[in-house]
Amino acid sequence: MNDLLIISHDVVGQRMAGPGIRMWELARTLARQIPVTLIAPRPIDLPSAPGITYGHYTWGDKTTLIPYLNGATTVLANGFVASAHPDLLTFRGRLIVDLYDPIVFENLELFRHRPFNEREEQTQRDLTLLRELLLRGDHFLCATERQRDLYIGGLLALGRVTPALIDVDPLLRNLIDVVPFGVSDDPPQASGQPALRGVLDDLNADHQIILWSSGLWDWLDPLTVVRAMPDVLAAVPQARLVFLAGRHPGQVPEMATLQQTSQLAADLGLLGNGIHFYNEWIPYARRADFLLEAAIMVSLHREHLETRYAAVRSRVLDHFWVGRPSIVSAGDAAAELIREHQAGEVVPIGDSQAVAAALIRLLTDQQYCAQQSAQAAALGQHLRWSQVIEPLRNVVINTQPREIVFMHTPNSSLLETLQRVRNDAIRVQERTWQLEQSLSPNPILRFIQRTILRFFANPQREHNAAALRSMYALAEQIDHTTQFLFQMNRQLQDLTGKINSLEEQVEGVINNLVTQIPEHKLRISNLEAGMQEHNQRQVVEIHQLGQQIRDFAEQIAGLEETTSQILAHIGGISAVPSQQNE
Known part of the structure; x- marks a missing residue:
């Protein structure tokens, strides 16, 4: 690790x-x-x-x-x-x-x-x-x-x-x-601060907000949802479309789509009165405040390779995070995900009528909208960062040997062809660099040509000679370099083979050690148990020996006293006085 x-x-x-x-x-x-x-x-x-x-x-x-x-x-x-x-x-x-x-x-x-x-x-x-x-x-x-x-x-x-x-x-x-x-693994929670309602003109608690939560990038298609809004407002007067249109916080330049979208909304008479632009980039920690105020999310794109191969965009995943249904264009990974899990509506690219119909259905059919919302929230639970990151976690934690990328070795026939073309070009230069080879066989014309060449062609001849010398040097350098690179490539492959062999040997040693560890642990455990038992026996034996010494000392003391009494009885000798009497 x-x-x-x-x-x-x-x-x-x-x-x-x-x-x-x-x-x-x-x-x-x-x-x-x-x-x-x-x-x-x-x-x-x-x-x-x-x-x-x-x-x-x-x-x-x-x-x-x-x-x-x-x-x-x-x-x-x-x-x-x-x-x-x-x-x-x-x-x-x-x-x-x-x-x-x-x-x-x-x-x-x-x-x-x-x-x-x-x-x-x-x-x-x-x-x-x-x-x-x-x-x-x-x-x-x-x-x-x-x-x-x-x-x-x-x-x-x-x-x-x-x-x-x-x-x-x-x-x-x-x-x-x-x-x-x-x-996000953290559930969405509103901070209690106003986000859109009461902040933007003509936007209050009664309005049903349709939120474009992504940036207004040139590869997206906000114009189609703008064109759909007149039909939506005719059927659902309380609907309001809001674009989060803040300037990118990094070095990304402002794109033409923002101005085009605003201009189209103005041309339709809906700018600030049905279609709104929030012109600040939202702090990441506050995005739940804005997302939770919306009823429906929308993200549309044009048809091109970027959207076909794009990731499921971060802002679309935020729709799942807060459990809101999405209306998206067909053709990308997000559309496949939403269609499979019934977490919103997938519409044909550039079809404003289909967008309008999908918006109207979600805004007016509460049961259908609630069902799609629940599906979106359930999908979000399966896409949490802690789950989707698993392949990366395995790569980072379970370190694997680094793969070495060898230099690509050109095909030998290709090298031969290139060398032949180069050598042919050198031969042409060798034949023509002095210019005299093209002189006329007629003596008079040849004299005239040489006279002209003497005045005008000498510099060219010097240039040709220098170019030919450079060609010789360059060809030799390329040959040496090519040979050197091939040698280095072979050495690198040999070295890699040796490294792989060494790794296998080390792995074998490690495996042997791993297999021997339990056996050694058992031996050590048995040795510890034997030592403990031996120590306990020694302690018992020492206690027993001490007791025997004490008993023997008492016996000697008793024998001395008996001896004194016998001597006193036989010879009239008084008993030996004790130390206490002394």
Whole structure:
């Protein structure tokens, strides 16, 4: 069991978003069994928690993170940390990479309206980071089985799935397993402070609140529920839609969806009169106050890869925590969960009429709404952090030998092809670098060409010669480097074989010791019992010998007295006076 360093790439504190919440809850749950150090890009302003040491680093400044890495044996980090701190990839201990957030797909949506070149560059950076993480990580976490299939495909393409690994981990659960977002183990309790009612205009105790509890991110679809509200208000005049629209507490820029949603509500004449925006980020400890005031929750998305491979979002899980039915778009993991457990309504993507119908049914059919609420609360009990974290707990506590990722050895035929292409190019340079090879066979024309070359081609000839020399040096360097790398790879494989053999020997010795311990304990126990019995016999024998000595002394004293009396009787000698008389 090792101390654990958990690195969050997002803010952890009184106000935090999904990534920070995840790392905080993982740390809080694991700290019940092992010491945890939790660090974030800003100081953590939460009350102290048992078993957790807080720290912080500066995003992009490696000098602030390296001391934590140097003092750790096991690190759990969101993969995005490596984008600004590549030192994470060279960490010498055990690295657990959290891939719950499919950043490649998220950025495809986030940068959709940027210039195409910028989008291409961002995607290449994200793909490079993902490859590096999949090659380096010792263990991986993801949030759904769908994500797990996606990442196993990447691990397979990068050569991480091998016969040797399958022999010991047939389903790769030790390499990558599902740790979804969880539900707080603490039951929701209102603080008694007002949250929405009496705070926002036109919102009182009589209103039935429809709450959008997530952020207004560009990959979500709040516009569809706004378009549904005129029909909802016509059927249920007391309904009110509230967006929690506070600015992200971290470095995430404001997204276009917020302005678009507000503008659409204004265009429909419902802004502040049926549709409301709460423009502060809610403290994590107070979220129950806001959630418990709502009757129905809503979270919709557009159709794209981000939502298909997204985790069940933290705010949707909060719906289960407080036992409220949800209306969600079809196609993602949350929709599958809600449909399976009948914890709300699943609607087609972008269908405002279906959203309106689902809202009206839940707002007007109290029995149906109560049934869905009970199902949501029951689902939340099965998704508590203390339960969903079990695969991570096993990885952290039951330390396994670190898998070594060998350098990928290129196919020999491919190397031969590359070398042949390179050598052919060198031969062409050797034939043409002096330029004279292309002179005309006609003596007059050749004289003219040489005259021209003397004035204009000498610099080019020097350049060609230098380029050819560089090519020779580079080819030789590549050959030596390739040979060196192959030798190192073979040595590394030999060393690993020796390590594995040594581990087997050590394991055999340990097993022998383990099997011999009970026998030695029995021998020691028998020896202790024998020694105790022997000591007891000696004590008894000593007491008996002492008694015999006392008896013998008394007999001698009696014999002396008898002797004196006999002598006195025979010879008239008076008895020997006693010491008392003296």
